[in-house]
Amino acid sequence: MGKDIREDIAWAHINQDVLKSLENPRPLFWVIVFVALMMFGVGVGCEVYQYQMGMGVAGLNNPNVWGLYIATFIFWIGMSHSGTLLSAILHLMHADWRKPIYRFAEAMTTFSLMTAGLFVMVHLGRLWQFYYAVPYPNERWTWPNFQSPLLWDAMAIFTYLSSSVIFLYVGSIPDFAICRDNIHPGWRKNLYTLLALGWEGTDRQWRNFRVTYLTVACFLIPLAVSVHSIVASDFAMSQQPGWHVTSFPPYFVAGALYSGCAAIITLFIILRYVFKFEEYMTMPILKKTVRLTFAIAMVWTYLNLIEFASVWYSHDEVAKAVLIDKATGRFAPFWWAMNFCGSVVPFTMMVKRWQTSIPIMFAVSLLLNLGMWLERWMIVTPTFSHGYYPWTMDTHYWPSLVQWGIVFGSFGWFTLLFMVFCKIVPSVSMYEVKEMVYHRSLATKKAELGLEGGH
Amino acid sequence: MSKRHMLALYNNFDEAEAVVRELRNSEIKGFNAADDLVVKSPIEHPEVEEFLGHKPVNVQWFTLIGALSGGLLAFFLIAGSQANFYSQMKGGKPIVPFPPDFVLTYEMFILGGVYITVLGFLICAGLPARRSPLYSAKVSTDQIGLLVRVDDNSAATLRSIFTKHQALEIQEEAGK
Amino acid sequence: MSVSNLLENWSKFRHTHPVGDKGHPDWEAYPSEIKWAMSIDLDACTGCNACSVACYAENNLPVVGKEKYSHGQAMHWMRIERYWDEDKREVPNQGAQFLPMLCQQCEAAPCETVCPVGATNHTEDGLNSQIYNRCIGSRYCSANCPYKVRYFNWYDYPTTENVWPAPMEQQLNPDLTVRGKGVMEKCTFCKQRTYTARNNAKTEGRKIHDGDVQTACQQACPTNAISFGNLFDPESRVAKQWEQQQVELIKEEQEKDVKPGNNLRGYRIFEELRPYPSVMYLERVRESDV
């Protein structure tokens, strides 16, 4: 069992430790960047081919008009939610243990949203006309269709992405100032000078900063909920069996938080190892994150069961048939794997000893994420393969290598963005760690005084 | 009378607080604690506000205006464009349907709110700003800075107060 | 944007379509006197595929070839489905059942509302239009179509080998486009024909008569199983058939179906999903005395 952050850690030491992560990349860093670049290259290659030839090369067909692209899109959108959870919700709740880990979680939000946005593009049959979906006054005198959940989706993602970027940036300004003050002169210093906007930590700046940060956090919470509800609306607003479910929005939101938390555990472990952040990303934090994840896992499990139950007890025979098909048909292995990964694997998190076991939690978090990806796939594909119309059902459908390639590439893209982020933005929020340490030491002091005073 | 800036660095908030309280209580000519004193700190510390006395924050007004105008803009833009583009007739649906418009209004409400809040933050916090000449990188590390603007005459008084409270460092700069 | 336009259209805030198939209450004021509809008599349909081939000829449908067909990428706007009886009979001694399935031109179409760019809309003559130029290929319409009768251009068929090798491109009908890759397409009720007929009627200053326009499938059908026309015109064959079969357009459940023992055979597929399809089918009859 690791120790929590030492309360007597020197603030200068915090600066040093974190700033170290920004400089002098280790070989491992370059290896990861290279691998990520290769993966991304595969994805780009597949996309170029698909762009040239048409969507047919993705192996999509008449009933299966959406494939892995939409499933993976939801996956990435979902992953973005944990950043908001950690930085906004826990911020409002004054859970100080979020402080060392929220920065990279927020970055994850931003980058997974950017990745998700790519999938919207990749999915379009006429990518070169994507701007038709953008609402702006134009010479064509046309507007997008505001009734379409896809448009709500685009709008929600745009709002979410830009708000997240702003949130991430605003929250990093004091840290940029630290970087500015400590980094050797050169382009990086200039960059940080620019990014810090002349931040000096004056009382006026801090005062406004606090209110702004709180306000944006307040906005982000309903926004995050609305984003995934809207993604759920893409499905729930349609008439298709297996999608037309009232509980979809909360189900999606829970799934989103779930996959995001799992991803945070994964990244937590990786960053902790790569940047030697053992002092900040401590075991108690991991433990808290794991417990939170477990709680969300149970919420998700519940909503998952609700979904099955509401289908099962409805009189919608077709939806029921889709459910049976999920459990017994061609996609049954994946469906059962999803249930296993999503609802059974998290029970390992109940074992106290394992909650802080790095290898176990790493494996578990990966499994959870796999389960969440499968969940999205199992939402999208079986409904297409087994829709209302018996004649057009298609059980032979299997995504082509192009689809897999682009999905694969998206992980490379995400990793690449994250790697670049790690070297530019401090992945641990220095000033907030200081705050945390400060408040904790104050509390300890008070407690000691209280004890001495005796009542 | 020319003014000069002085920056004193302290190890912790307690010391800084003691200095500020003393400065606020003392009557130094050409120095008004409310206007001429700036506390620079590496972390946000709510108590700073307490010992500095109440100072208003106006960001929320930006928020209110931003959110409302975002929402209104969205609704009228969407409803207006739908009503203007009659050919987008959807079987079984009104030309201007409220439920979907509400979703977008909601999103734009938040978008406007966030954008204008941040704009308000920049305005209220005076960012981006030139850095003041008296700045120490130690402030962003672990020390508390007290930046004062004072008449040349009173500089010595202040310096003595700073020193009394074990200032780690005192920087001075001739004023304008 | 213009204010007058805006106010005028705002005043049409409530939908103009769908309206009752008996005609709009204020018929004169109604912008369109046309609601195209179809009825298909499954007892007459022999499943011969003539309609489907006619559709290929009329509407520039690409022939995708074996490989793409095997991937489920066929482009037949009009497909003939063949069903067997499901009562576990050992031999299909009542033959097969054929069902020509085409876009049902729903009045409350699930596809229309979901298109992000408004590429599929409702026309004044009650069709479910598809604007190829506007389509960005999100395929949401197809995802939401319960009948799966929307067909996506998975490839750029005009430049695909052996789709229209020279000189086959000369057969293409210039009255409508050849669709490029990435757009959705579907049955239009032979839009080019209805449009011409409406124009001709307008030129001659008269209303459309029944028989002014035939769809390609209807025209080819050797057994006249398909009838097509204006549902608002009480003289049209299609209106008479709907009337006789007591099928009403804006109903998710027909009154006759609630009453037991009706001896009518008109029905619409997935009526209960409330898309108000414009195609009525007549049940296939099988002799009870054999």
Added chain:
Amino acid sequence: MIENGFNRRDFLKVLGWGGTAVALSGCGNTSIENGKETVVSYVEPTDYQIPSIGVYYNSTCAQCDAGCNIEGRVREGRVLKLEGNPASSINRGKMCGLGQAGVQAHYNPDRVTEPLLRAGTTTENITWEKALATINDKLNGLKGEEIAFLTGGVSGHVKVLLKNYLDVLGSKNHYAYEAVSPAVVRASNKKAYGVEMPRLHLDKAKVIVSFGADFLGAWVSPVHFSQQYAQFRKGNRPEGRGVLVQIESKMTLTGANADRWIPIRPGTEGILAMGIINALGVGVPADVAAAARDYTTDRVSKDTGVSAEQILGLTELLKARSPSLVLAGSAAEGYSHGSQNAAAIALLNQVLGNVGKTMDAPANVQFAQLTPTTGNSLALNDLNDVMAMGKLKVLFSYGVNPVYTAPDCLKLKDNLNKVPFKVALAHYLDETAMEADLVLPLDSALEDWGSSVPEYMPEPQLSIQQPLMENLYPNTRGVGDILLALLKQRHADQYKAYEDFYSYLRGAFVQNKAALGGAGADDDAFWNETLGKAMVKLPGTAGSLSGKPTVAGLSLPATKASEGAYPLRLIPSVSPSQRDGRHANLSWLQESPDPLTTVVWDSWVEIHPKTAAKLGIVEGDIVEVTSLSGSIKSQAYLFPGIHPDAVSMPLGYGHEAMGRYAKGTGANVFKILDPLFDKETGELAINETNVRISKTGKRVVIVKEEGPNGGSQLGRPKIAVKVSSDKVDLSKEV
């Protein structure tokens, strides 16, 4: 990007300005500026070529022998679409898929465009002068019997010219060959009714019992019969809704539309017909009754596999509802006792008193020289024998593809090579044209002039085939023009008045205008009016059906026990779109799913699920179908609509040449047919071949329209709904 595929500029080139606005509104790059060809506007448009307005010209469909009257939609000089001619008594404005695909035959990318001369292994393009001169050279000094013409069924003025040419050459060798033809039924009809093709009135029958006559799919004149069928099914006609009973071993399209489809053991159709006669009891002439006495219901049931209950039920139905119509089709006639089957079925029809009610005689047409010479498969046997003996020196072939359609056992290809000079008049380089020494490229049916008299027509008529557009290729010629040119080589003086076949045809019509309903009219006016309609009524006298029920010569063989080595009967099926394979290169037809199996772009082996289970075959298994004469491989399709003792494969697939869409698509069933012939007519007994099925171990996913549910509606209500006739009131229907 694929080169030389579709070129938008080509598409525009023929359009002129009028069409560009419409044509350009599609998607993708629409630049026409990068081409160097000139777009010519119609400053002075040709008559009837109004830019962007479609003009309709009447003509006659040449896709099958039904000879439907069509109208072609022509825009900017291109024919775009074929539609039925509403004035026609044959098809009344309707058209089948096969006919629609006629435009694809016209615009086919694999047409022969130049005369080809083969010398050894090399092929060279030659001029028409050289081609005709070569023919003349080769014919010089030959005796009449050394020259032969192999054609399909022909009629009209081409037939006249052909006969004239053969006369000139002193040859009597005109072999009219159709691989799939109702030749046995013709013969038995001739015997029973006195005519080969009596007129049928399906619309007047209350019951139709069809022994394998696929009149809705591929039999004789399907579009015409479909129209009658639609009437027959109408609940509001005086007779009420008709009942269709189809008896066959493999479900045809007609069988799929039957109220009762009765699978029967292959070859026992005649026995069932006799069984029904026996069961009828009353009203049967004594001699017939005596002959039918042996066919007790029990025995018939045992022989045919049709339950006694069903036989009696059917008998009752026929008794109760009269008039009825009993038809014999290819499924019944394709056996070595096919004529006997057909005779027994005709006998049943006669006994039921349908002659004169639902069946009557065709009119006797005045111009006998124009009436069709119908093809049969006997002709090929005869020709094959002659070739085998090496007697032929020059063989012309037109409209047939015997190298493809002849069973391997005939060794036709070897025998063909014994003919020193073979001329093929061809649209495509099909298998036969590949063997020919000289290939003469033909105009498409939409470019050519011609006239025809359909074999089956409700009213006597002479149909005109006229060009719907200019020749796509400068060096193709019409068959009439070729014959005329060949005749001119011999008798230039007699034909010098006719510059080309068009003037010949016009002359022929104008000369007989009085008989063709144009008495007293101006020549030009008559001709123009005739062309406008593209058909004229032929004068004719009412015919009558002769003959009364007779059992003379009727002997049905006992059913054979299935043979050990080849236990299954192979029933080659004639699909409505592929027929005998002559249209295999039309992509619309390849992509148009088979109505029953919904398979596209390939052939298949229909096996009853029970049989398949016994053999361990599942759908998609590549199976080898082996007969005494050879074997082919194809994919297995489990099909409930087939007798368990039979397997079926569609004809028309498995071309080795003919073009990009036909070549290599599926397997050719003709190849493995055994040399078994109908005893009376000598026709190839197409259903007589026995086969065995073995798995090859390979399995594919069948490419078909039908989804994985195999045509099940999964219990969803209201998709394709069927209702029992007592639950519905049809009499008030509109």
